[in-house]
């Protein structure tokens with residue numbers, strides 16, 4: 001058997017709805033700023049529970065738009081070292097400086113105490129990434145730290161469509177939430193795409209302007225420096241259909257994770273990241289902690305031979321990426337928790353359409369390798 005790390009989920013009725021929508025787009029000739037963009041945005045905002053959702057061309061564009069809105073130019077933004085590098089790169093695109101922080105070994109997400117230590121008079125905001133879809137219980141502490149210090153609080157929810165903690169969805173905790181809808185994510189807009197969630201009407205207005213070259217309401221007037229960050233109608237159509245399916249997708253992914261948890265928590269050398277109380281997780285990835293980095297490497301190689309694709313979340317972390325070592329002089333030992341834990345984390349295949357046989361095959365391959 002060959003098991004990929006992930007696969008998008010399109011049951012036949014969703015494929016049919018997309019094909020019908022595509023026919024409508026083709027016959028109308030309306031490829032941007034049409035009814036599917038509004039439908040996707042309205043459905044996503046309703047799902048997350050925010051007043052606004054603004055669809056854009058990628059998660060990275062969503063990040064840059066939000067950083068521009070909060071005017072991070074010449075300021076510092078605290079971002080985790082454990083994330084995909086886009087989280088911190090987009091701070092640079094908006095003219096600011098990312099300041100990396102370490103993680104909590106139990107959750108893979110930002111550690112509130114480490115964030116506190118890195119706040120300076122130059123700090124403008126903090127970005128919490130819900131790694132693999134987990135919302136850390138420290139979110140309330142980080143949120144109140146931001147309030148106390150008058151900082152913006154952003155959720156990078158690129159991994160966390162449909163995740164929630166204490167009945168509040170990812171994307172509804174922060175002043176702003178950003179999502180990636182890349183093909184590998186919990187839901188996709190058909191390849192690439194992103195979306196911003198917020199209750200801040202001014203942020204929504206500026207984001208809509210920035211995504212289309214800084215245009216303001218009156219056509220042809222550019223008020224600010226924007227970019228081409230639009231999501232097309234075919235992409236929005238796919239995003240709309242996927243959002244309607246999101247609760248089911250999360251349920252199915254959680255069911256796979258439960259099967260994995262049950263077996264792996266009995267293993268002597270492996271440790272799953274068990275879901276904490278009052279949490280729902282869309283499991284963008286299923287991380288497993290291995291006792292040593294050497295065993296992690298060996299397990300990855302054996303699973304590859306068995307046809308099971310694996311990944312990391314994330315290795316190397318941002319501070320050990322050559323570009324950041326060069327740019328910011330980060331070095332090994334700078335973030336001891338991230339380095340110790342992430343070198344031992346392996347991620348296993350998980351997707352909504354995973355069959356019982358596929359899940360059993362992965363479990364078997366892990367337990368017998």
Ligand SMILES: Cc1ncc(COP(=O)(O)O)c(C=O)c1O
Nearest residue numbers: 058059060084086158180181182
């Ligand atoms: C945590 C995180 N933030 C941001 C991004 C950037 O999103 P995109 O690839 O849609 O630009 C990604 C990944 O793709 C991500 O994993």
